[in-house]
Amino acid sequence: MSLDLATLADRSTDAIAEARRQLEVCNACRYCEGFCSVFPAMTRQKAFADGDITHLANLCHNCRGCYYSCQYTPPHEFDLNIPAALGDARQESWERFAFPSAFGKLFHQRGVAVLAVILAVTLLAIWFMQTVQPVGGDGFYAYMSHNAMISIFIPAFLFPFAAIAVGIRRYWRETGGQSARLAHFVAAFKDAAALRNLDGGQGQGCNFEKTDRYTNTRRYAHQAAMYGFLLCFAATSVATVLHYLFDMPAPYPLFSLPKILGLTGGILLCLGTAKLAYLKTKADPALGTARVWGGEMAFILLLFFVSATGLVLYFVSGTALVEWMLPLHLAAVFTFFLLTPYSKMAHGFYRLTALVREAQMKR
Structure with missing residues (x-):
């Protein structure tokens, strides 16, 4: 298109x-x-x-x-x-602000179809690599080599952040942003960490799914999803440091830092996204951007799928099911990262930037 x-x-x-x-x-x-x-x-x-x-x-x-x-x-x-x-x-x-703009518009108009196509193609590609590439190692590396995983996920990780950086720069210029100081970032991260703007201004919550009744349910679901994702990201980061700096490759035992962070984060992300999806079905679509409702819901469900398949993969470790669950999880993660600059996930970066700009204007 x-x-x-x-x-x-x-x-x-x-x-x-x-x-x-x-x-x-x-x-x-x-x-x-x-x-x-x-x-x-x-x-x-x-x-x-x-x-x-x-x-x-x-x-x-x-x-x-x-x-x-x-x-x-x-x-x-x-x-x-x-x-x-x-x-x-x-x-x-x-x-x-999306980069490239054409793909951003395509996802916002056909989010469900774009997500499904990327997920299916990625899944087939990973299954093919898993079948034809000789492997040898412990844990997941018995099914796909470390080098193969890196070759897939480094581009999928770096490109979205580059695209988001372009979008944030465009946003900053349009809104008249100036050089930010440390105090501006501290104030913005403080608001974002507490999701203060979902408390209705008075701490009583918002009216997202219960019309004229206040509730903090959406705020708590957002916090579970946000902190769950950050814990999962921290688990991957710690595992990367252990692998490359301390020559301690996966798999890791249950009470290691990567496993503790990953399991806790996966559970929180799974619960948070499930609740957000449910709340979205209860909310009045006329009070949002109805034309992208499907794409937003699809992305929430994708995040749920990422966390759910990750948890299932952990519990089936050591069984024949790993051969089937590993491609599913890796394809979901790849799709998530690739779509991040164009999906609902981008709102976190733009809203954080808006909070930094707001802190500037207040001071």
């Missing part, structure tokens, strides 16, 4: 224009001033440039409390739906 840059620009302009219209009404009302970071940030100016809209959209965590507290939602003539308006502007910004 080719990318129509003019169409994307028009859609982005429409999304920003609608978000600007709604935010101007909010700025006059200010009833939601005590909510998430969007509303205090909004009051700093009376007029919003395109970069301001992009910044506010990426500060929004779609908790939806503002919608259920607003007196100007439909059927009022102002027709305000701030979660959807900022969601559209945010999604358009990710498509605009």
